[in-house]
């Protein structure tokens with residue numbers, strides 16, 4: 001398969017994710033209406049942006065097969081809508097905004113549990129002492145890359161909010177999914193950890209040929225680390241493309257109702273300055 005990767009992404013042979021005419025919602029309320037998304041290619045990192053209640057988590061959960069949807073979500077030639085949850089989870093991992101509370105496990109045990117839960121049929125993660133050692137090696141390696149190996153034996157309930165978010169990330173990464181969906185993965189992290197996580201996700205996407213889609217609220221981080229951006233508002237796509245194409249004063253006014261300037265730096269980055277909230281009639 002040949003394609004032109006976005007930004008600095010390395011071309012990976014592998015299956016692209018194609019989303020066409022996707023609709024989903026809750027009971028009598030449709031949230032996402034007939035959405036087409038850009039082609040997500042192996043090795044790329046994409047940001048899903050939009051205001052509160054735009055439908056970002058709902059869309060991510062539908063992509064992960066965690067709620068009923070209509071339309072098409074295809075990974076290569078495989079249609080994912082209609083697959084069993086287990087089949088879906090073998091290909092797509094979703095990291096929710098919050099880690100469940102009250103789990104009496106150590107960090108390492110929780111990462112091993114996430115690996116086992118996803119590994120039915122993977123010979124490297126089966127029963128028996130040899131595969132147990134292999135699983136433990138894989139879990140330790142990911143804790144090290146996330147930078148929390150020193151927390152391996154800590155109880156989950158003793159961690160800070162940011163530490164819990166890093167554990168949640170490790171639980172998702174250890175599964176080595178082809179598609180990784182991270183819902184606000186850096187919302188509880190300090191500046192240094194935000195950058196470390198974004199760098200790690202980009203590195204792993206490039207190394208593994210993984211597709212990473214992240215819900216983010218920080219536009220500057222999205223612009224710096226994403227190959228592609230999708231902006232969602234009221235369940236519909238308002239803009240998509242490279243960060244420079246999608247993040248413009250006009251889209252920021254329309255989607256967030258703010259007056260902003262976007263400057264293109266000589267080194268290729270974007271500088272986004274939000275000056276004010278627009279009056280309601282100007283934002284509409």
Ligand SMILES: Nc1ncnc2c1ncn2[C@@H]1O[C@H](COP(=O)(O)OP(=O)(O)OP(=O)(O)O)[C@@H](O)[C@H]1O
Pocket residue numbers: 026031050051052053054055056057058059
């Ligand atoms: N379980 C649910 N049952 C019914 N409605 C829901 C449910 N979860 C979310 N919604 C509604 O769906 C809409 C979209 O919510 P969603 O969580 O997808 O938005 P979001 O863009 O992720 O927002 P945020 O940035 O605040 O996390 C909201 O109006 C919300 O009230």
